[in-house]
Amino acid sequence: MRKTEQDILQVASVALRKAALNEDAKHFILQNDKLYKMLKRAANRYIAGETIQETVPFIKKLNDSGFLVTTDFMGESVRNETEANEATNEFIKFARVVESENLNSSISLDLSHIGLLVSEDLAVRNLKSICAAVQDCRQEVILSMEGTDRTDSIIGIYEEVLKEHANLGITLQAYLHRTKKDMDKLLKLSGSIRLVKGAYDTPLSTSIPRGDRLDEVYLEYVAQLLEANHKCSIASHHTKIQDEAIKMIHQYSATNYVLERLLGIGNEELQVYNEKGYTCRIYVVYGREWYLYLCNRWAEYPLNLFRGLSDIMEI
Numbered sequence: 001m002r003k004t005e006q007d008i009l010q011v012a013s014v015a016l017r018k019a020a021l022n023e024d025a026k027h028f029i030l031q032n033d034k035l036y037k038m039l040k041r042a043a044n045r046y047i048a049g050e051t052i053q054e055t056v057p058f059i060k061k062l063n064d065s066g067f068l069v070t071t072d073f074m075g076e077s078v079r080n081e082t083e084a085n086e087a088t089n090e091f092i093k094f095a096r097v098v099e100s101e102n103l104n105s106s107i108s109l110d111l112s113h114i115g116l117l118v119s120e121d122l123a124v125r126n127l128k129s130i131c132a133a134v135q136d137c138r139q140e141v142i143l144s145m146e147g148t149d150r151t152d153s154i155i156g157i158y159e160e161v162l163k164e165h166a167n168l169g170i171t172l173q174a175y176l177h178r179t180k181k182d183m184d185k186l187l188k189l190s191g192s193i194r195l196v197k198g199a200y201d202t203p204l205s206t207s208i209p210r211g212d213r214l215d216e217v218y219l220e221y222v223a224q225l226l227e228a229n230h231k232c233s234i235a236s237h238h239t240k241i242q243d244e245a246i247k248m249i250h251q252y253s254a255t256n257y258v259l260e261r262l263l264g265i266g267n268e269e270l271q272v273y274n275e276k277g278y279t280c281r282i283y284v285v286y287g288r289e290w291y292l293y294l295c296n297r298w299a300e301y302p303l304n305l306f307r308g309l310s311d312i313m314e315i
Helices: 003-020 023-031 033-043 052-064 081-100 120-135 148-162 179-186 212-227 239-251 267-275 291-300 304-313
Strands: 068-073 105-109 141-143 168-173 193-196 232-235 257-262 280-286
Touching: 033 291, 052 068, 052 081, 052 280, 068 081, 081 105, 081 120, 105 120, 120 141, 120 148, 141 148, 148 168, 148 179, 168 179, 179 212, 193 212, 212 232, 212 239, 232 239, 239 257, 239 267, 257 267, 267 280
Parallel strands: 068 105, 068 280, 105 141, 141 168, 168 193, 193 232, 232 257, 257 280
Antiparallel strands: none
């Protein structure tokens, strides 16, 4: 690919990531029924539905195919206690359904969905309630990582709640320069670590740009996790990354891992890994607040916008 084409895709990716964080745009779409229904046709490729009832059949089908699942009720940047508590109740309701339906699905969530931007005390209280409910169905809660302005708070809350709830895990973003120190610290704790490359637009002073160097750094972190046999999720859609990770799984005789991908992205390839006996998990999302999620999926490969347009136009 010519450099000019790469530059165009990079500009498009940055623009889409910035659009994803535009809360005014999200609220406009949620309030405009016609626009919501139109864009949801594109979002349907990546989401299980809007409700628990729509999502359960997806999880059952994946479990029957041998996949583990983690499920996220989409939402972020909640700025009032009422909405944070409502989201918390939804996660607890989902945990009860997991137990009653005998599903295999952990819970993934953004702390800002359950109150982080209101107060850390509210986020801690709600997270503890969710962890307690999820413990009853023998699953775990995995904290997603958000913008860099929230990283310290997320790690601090994780460390605090992990003392009471062993079924808690956290996500680390390989592209941040600070992750080396964070990884060294969190490897000493018992909670699981999900490793992602990182999806947020950040300055070069804080992060490594996408490319070969980031791939190398990501795999260095994978090696740390697997050598320690620390409970971890290798979350990547990059075939090269997962192939190298599989080599290291054998090298270190690691057993405490999962290979993870998002619903709707490279799941056929993950099925091949699954059939070969590797532990695989699919990240499932549901809810109405899919705007940020859709923009980030397009930002990963902006030419997917054309696939989205095709989905929108399909009758």
